[in-house]
Amino acid sequence: GAGVSxxxxxxxxxxxxxxxxxxxxxxxxxxxxxxxxxxGQGPEFLTYFQNEAQLDxxxxxxxxxxxxxxxxxxxxxxxxxxxxxxSAVYLCxxxxxxxxxxxxxGPGTRLTVL
Amino acid sequence: AQTVTQSQPEMSVxxxxxxxxxxxxxxxxxxxxxxxxxxxxxxxxxxxxxxxAYKQQNATENRFSVNFQKAAxxxxxKISDSQLGDAAMYFCAHSPSGNTPLVFGKGTRLSVIA
Numbered sequence: 001g002a003g004v005s006x007x008x009x010x011x012x013x014x015x016x017x018x019x020x021x022x023x024x025x026x027x028x029x030x031x032x033x034x035x036x037x038x039x040g041q042g043p044e045f046l047t048y049f050q051n052e053a054q055l056d057x058x059x060x061x062x063x064x065x066x067x068x069x070x071x072x073x074x075x076x077x078x079x080x081x082x083x084x085x086x087s088a089v090y091l092c093x094x095x096x097x098x099x100x101x102x103x104x105x106g107p108g109t110r111l112t113v114l
Numbered sequence: 115a116q117t118v119t120q121s122q123p124e125m126s127v128x129x130x131x132x133x134x135x136x137x138x139x140x141x142x143x144x145x146x147x148x149x150x151x152x153x154x155x156x157x158x159x160x161x162x163x164x165x166x167a168y169k170q171q172n173a174t175e176n177r178f179s180v181n182f183q184k185a186a187x188x189x190x191x192k193i194s195d196s197q198l199g200d201a202a203m204y205f206c207a208h209s210p211s212g213n214t215p216l217v218f219g220k221g222t223r224l225s226v227i228a
Binding site: 091 | 159214221
């Protein structure tokens with residue numbers, strides 16, 4: 001079946017612009033995770049959802065970052081007033097939702113802020 | 115706080131040879147999960163192998179196996195009969211359960227020499 005998909009794959013924004021990054025999880029997956037991966041680094045947790053409930057947003061770096069999953073399926077990560085330090089790859093992962101589950105990752109969105 | 119350390123930024127191996135990637139972690143949990151993910155240049159993160167801490171037997175997946183030393187908090191990955199397609203970034207990751215945010219190391223870049 002289809003894996004996790006993300007769009008756009010690449011996004012270039014001017015500093016100060018707002019951006020929205022989309023994640024389509026594997027159909028039926030209850031849990032959805034967002035990670036930020038800076039160049040040459042490992043991914044770092046941003047936030048995660050179980051269905052439509054945002055269970056943890058402790059990794060969001062500032063109040064300019066906002067994530068939602070209103071119907072418990074597709075999720076959007078929004079970054080307001082982008083800054084150069086926001087440049088990174090944003091990864092989305094989903095899992096079935098059980099304790100023993102594996103997270104399956106999408107291809108990521110590479111955001112470049114000029 | 116949980117931390118994951120990968121002390122080898124880069125490794126290389128001859129095709130058909132064996133290579134071991136190191137990972138250490140710190141956690142106060144007694145039950146947890148450990149993972150090795152592979153990230154090729156295409157950027158899609160792929161699960162290589164997982165280990166539940168309560169299992170004493172080391173996990174294996176075809177050419178991939180782990181050496182899990184719980185007391186030492188060590189979790190190394192052994193790749194046997196290395197292939198050109200094994201070239202990628204390898205990330206070690208930890209989570210209290212399979213369905214909670216992952217904490218990643220900084221990764222090891224593996225090159226395979228023909």
